[in-house]
Amino acid sequence: MKNSTGTFCFAARVLHWLMAVMIVAMLFIGVGMVASVSARHTWLVSIHKPLGIAILILVVVRLAVRLRNPPPPLPDDLPLLQKFAAHASHWVLYALMIAMPLVGWAMLSAGGYPVMLGESLRLPSIVPASPVAFAVLRHLHTWLALALFFTFIAHMAAALYHGLIRRDGVLDSMAGSKHANM
Amino acid sequence: MSNPSPAARGNRWGAWALIIGTVAIVVIAFGYVGGWLAPHRLTPTRIVNQFQANAGTFPGYRRNHAKGVCVSGYFQSSGQAADYSVAQVFASNQRTPVVGRFAIPGSNPYAPDGSVPIRSMALRFALDNGQQWRTGMNAMPVFPVSTPQAFYEQLQAQQPDPATGKPDPNKVAAFFAAHPETVAFRAWAKTAKPSASFASERYNSLNAFEFVDAHGQRHAVRWSMVPEAVGTADSTVSANDPDYLAASLQQSLSQGELRWHLIVTLAEPGDPTSDATKVWPADRRVFDAGTLVIQSTEPQESGPCRDVNYDPLVLPDGIEASDDPLLPARSAAYADSYLRRTSEEAHLPGTAQTVVKPHSEVKQ
Numbered sequence: 161m162k163n164s165t166g167t168f169c170f171a172a173r174v175l176h177w178l179m180a181v182m183i184v185a186m187l188f189i190g191v192g193m194v195a196s197v198s199a200r201h202t203w204l205v206s207i208h209k210p211l212g213i214a215i216l217i218l219v220v221v222r223l224a225v226r227l228r229n230p231p232p233p234l235p236d237d238l239p240l241l242q243k244f245a246a247h248a249s250h251w252v253l254y255a256l257m258i259a260m261p262l263v264g265w266a267m268l269s270a271g272g273y274p275v276m277l278g279e280s281l282r283l284p285s286i287v288p289a290s291p292v293a294f295a296v297l298r299h300l301h302t303w304l305a306l307a308l309f310f311t312f313i314a315h316m317a318a319a320l321y322h323g324l325i326r327r328d329g330v331l332d333s334m335a336g337s338k339h340a341n342m
Numbered sequence: 343m344s345n346p347s348p349a350a351r352g353n354r355w356g357a358w359a360l361i362i363g364t365v366a367i368v369v370i371a372f373g374y375v376g377g378w379l380a381p382h383r384l385t386p387t388r389i390v391n392q393f394q395a396n397a398g399t400f401p402g403y404r405r406n407h408a409k410g411v412c413v414s415g416y417f418q419s420s421g422q423a424a425d426y427s428v429a430q431v432f433a434s435n436q437r438t439p440v441v442g443r444f445a446i447p448g449s450n451p452y453a454p455d456g457s458v459p460i461r462s463m464a465l466r467f468a469l470d471n472g473q474q475w476r477t478g479m480n481a482m483p484v485f486p487v488s489t490p491q492a493f494y495e496q497l498q499a500q501q502p503d504p505a506t507g508k509p510d511p512n513k514v515a516a517f518f519a520a521h522p523e524t525v526a527f528r529a530w531a532k533t534a535k536p537s538a539s540f541a542s543e544r545y546n547s548l549n550a551f552e553f554v555d556a557h558g559q560r561h562a563v564r565w566s567m568v569p570e571a572v573g574t575a576d577s578t579v580s581a582n583d584p585d586y587l588a589a590s591l592q593q594s595l596s597q598g599e600l601r602w603h604l605i606v607t608l609a610e611p612g613d614p615t616s617d618a619t620k621v622w623p624a625d626r627r628v629f630d631a632g633t634l635v636i637q638s639t640e641p642q643e644s645g646p647c648r649d650v651n652y653d654p655l656v657l658p659d660g661i662e663a664s665d666d667p668l669l670p671a672r673s674a675a676y677a678d679s680y681l682r683r684t685s686e687e688a689h690l691p692g693t694a695q696t697v698v699k700p701h702s703e704v705k706q
Binding site: 187188191192194195196197200201202271272273274276279280284289291292294295296298299309313320321324325 | 354357358360361364365368369371372375376377380383384385386387389471472473474490648649650651655656658659662663665667669670671673674675677678680681683684685687688690
């Protein structure tokens with residue numbers, strides 16, 4: 161099932177841009193809420209949890225879409241190192257999209273908190289209460305978030321590089337504009 | 343692509359500028375929102391750091407209300423609150439297990455019980471439906487300040503002077519002069535005496551909350567745990583035992599359960615919900631939502647309350663935060679304190695580990 165159209169399928173593009181907005185919002189919400197004591201803190205926390213679970217669900221859908229619809233190949237003339245960086249960063253992004261919500265969920269479970277997604281919607285605990293596990297997971301959540309942020313920055317910069325400098329159709333393949341490939 | 347025209351080269355410089363500019367804007371925005379580039383913003387970290395600056399760092403302990411004991415029991419609902427809140431804990435005949443904690447304010451877990459006139463009660467109700475209600479109450483009529491910023495400034499003013507080991511009275515006086523909202527608290531504190539027992543204290547939520555009823559109607563409330571036990575004068579307290587509160591609690595419980603009534607006060611329109619320095623008029627409607635029964639106590643180092651963060655915004659369906667600005671600040675600062683002490687318990691690198699001995703080397 162080789163992709164020869166030069167673009168990502170419609171579902172992949174919709175999922176990509178939807179999740180891009182959600183994940184970037186999530187990163188800003190996350191760092192903002194832990195650095196705030198104002199009323200913002202409360203509503204940011206209340207958005208953070210359901211949004212994280214929504215991302216977890218969407219990334220599963222997205223992986224399924226990707227398996228059924230392989231992405232278009234990278235340009236043949238792309239240097240090997242850049243090709244490697246492209247593939248590696250994509251798998252890092254997928255890994256972090258899955259890990260972040262799970263670590264957050266596990267961290268609240270370990271802290272003995274009820275994992276509330278709204279006024280009454282509660283998820284079960286996925287790890288037993290343990291202060292040591294809480295501390296490790298809580299720090300891990302921060303470090304993975306920073307890793308995700310900087311991977312996102314690299315991804316965004318690379319996309320702009322493809323679109324503005326190389327003009328090789330890679331950005332168009334996700335932006336969805338026709339005449340992909342030059 | 344190998345031989346770009348001067349115009350294309352100019353475009354390329356513009357493209358690089360656009361890429362670098364976009365990255366810079368996103369990184370700077372992230373740094374600002376995360377507080378790294380906004381050093382003057384009041385953050386949970388700064389509040390908790392100030393507690394440590396005032397009293398020292400005691401690894402593994404809460405950064406405030408550090409000295410306390412665990413208690414266990416249950417809450418027996420009267421059903422009277424069910425008209426105002428759909429929280430399962432208030433359903434009639436509902437019995438909800440409780441893990442609680444009595445404490446005294448301050449960051450030093452070895453402070454003598456007589457050093458402050460305030461006692462606190464924190465409770466975690468574990469509802470049948472898996473939701474939780476956590477609340478931290480204090481045995482005082484009002485909170486000294488109404489905003490997180492003023493609370494932080496008060497902590498700063500109370501930071502001991504390295505030369506004397508005591509707060510600078512001028513700074514404290516200047517703080518109170520600049521904060522007239524502290525008058526009610528100070529008037530109370532002037533005559534308040536350290537009580538001899540946790541059992542005879544009335545613990546107040548101070549902050550307002552909202553009960554949400556079955557019709558989605560909101561009711562602004564404050565609550566108090568009112569003791570059945572009658573207080574004894576502090577003259578019976580042994581001046582030699584700095585830990586008399588834990589001892590007297592254990593003694594009381596060896597003779598039987600201790601009971602409090604959850605008295606809920608309903609606000610009238612116009613009563614301040616966002617200002618914990620102001621009491622509501624005495625004629626407001628109150629009702630008895632049920633009975634808290636405390637059956638046993640354990641040391642906090644090994645008891646079930648040790649790993650509980652009594653975050654007042656862990657609320658079940660049917661109870662919500664009010665617009666009181668102290669609530670989100672408490673929630674955020676408690677989370678920071680909880681992360682610090684659990685990190686110390688996990689012996690994570692970079693966390694405080696030295697065990698500070700009682701009454702020694704408490705800096706400042």
